[in-house]
Amino acid sequence: MTLPLNRLQDFPHPEDVARFNMIEQQIRPWNVDDSVVLSTLARVKREHFVPEAYKSLAFTDVEIPLVAEHELLSRPDAYMVSPKIEARTLNDLKVQAHERVLEIGAGSGYMAALLGALGKEVVSLEIAPDLAKLAQANLSRASVRNVSVVQANGATDIPTGGFDVIVLSGSVVEVPPALLAALNEGGRLMACVGQEPVMRMTLIKKVQGKFQVTTPWDFNLPRLQGFPEPSAFEF
Template identity: 75%
Template sequence: MTLPLNRLQEFTHPADVSRFNMIEQQIRPWRVDDTAVLELLGRVKREHFVPEAFQALAFMDLQVPLVSEDSLQHHPDWCMVPPKIEARMLNDLKVQPHERVLEIGAGSGYMAALLGGLGREVISLEIEPELVRLAQGNLQKNQIANVQVLQANGATEVPAGGFDVIVVSGSVVEVPPLLLAALNEGGRLMACVGQEPVMRMQLVRKTNDQYAVTTPWDFNLPRLQGFPEPSGFEF
């Protein structure tokens, strides 16, 4: 989906028009220029991972709830992040076709599907059983075969074998050493780190058993469950 704006009239389905506008008006301006990522966003149907009640929000620049309106107050963190955030993470991570990927926080399964479209194998860990079932169902319906969703706490449980890319799909106070240790040589990890009102996206690269950290951009994401929070006491 790298067509110029003057090709918009060629789209006949409303969802395809909305997807094109999402890519051109939201995602490209957020410094997403990787051709493979842009084409992938055109192929993987985001609306297929959005609950029916919120289909009208599928292509909007906002968080999309994954629960009913009645349940939102109990699970405000159960949501899909804005499309530009998913795209920018993929753009910066540069996932390659031979790479093994770990995602922490499956949500609807959409980010895992995108990662699966770039990498060789994806394992997505989700702590909430209801979201595990949601992600598994969405991936199956969309015939995504190289993604596996497991119920696990990504802060304390990591599958063996090492990973070339790790994506933390939510915010944490700090990246646990367990996740850093799971990176292969040359691997990359991206996570939203910090506390409100200011969080930063951290990109970690492992080279010669050393970790180089950069903070390419700022954005606040919902908290991931299961990760430690700082003590409320000050001395």
């Protein structure tokens, strides 16, 4: 929802002012102009998916840890990405109300909640047991009913039935063929693909049985667990 600046004083809670500023000052400048996406960001309460220790950072342009600080080195993907990344991804995917969505990497459950608000059904795969429980608990408290969180490896344990939208909430060296095979006709997949220092947000569309690939923007994300890495050796 887009509101004129003179409506700020009408917001009943400080969180609503912070959410408005997040959308107007962080997200819109990142080429996010889909009114449905913007209204969804205004409606789904991001602060409900942020760990208590980091509530004050819920609307800031930073990555938010989901595990204790001493665990982050070994679990670099255990965090919430900044709001602009979530928003730009949704803006590019154009999720429709009738569509079935697969998310790889549930994290806190916030992205799944946004996808659930836009689509018909969401399956979110999370390889880490503690994060799977966290996401499910957050979604339950937020009364999100059309999202199911499954503890599974998103590289190999792909549900049957086909999906209209697939989102990888982290980076991979390449998109596995099994995920491409799970795309329905007309479906879209968004993933951060590549290796440091250069990764590209990659949008893949299935059109008449063929895959159309574009790289609309660059951004580096931590690796998703369970996906293969290239060999460090050359022969």
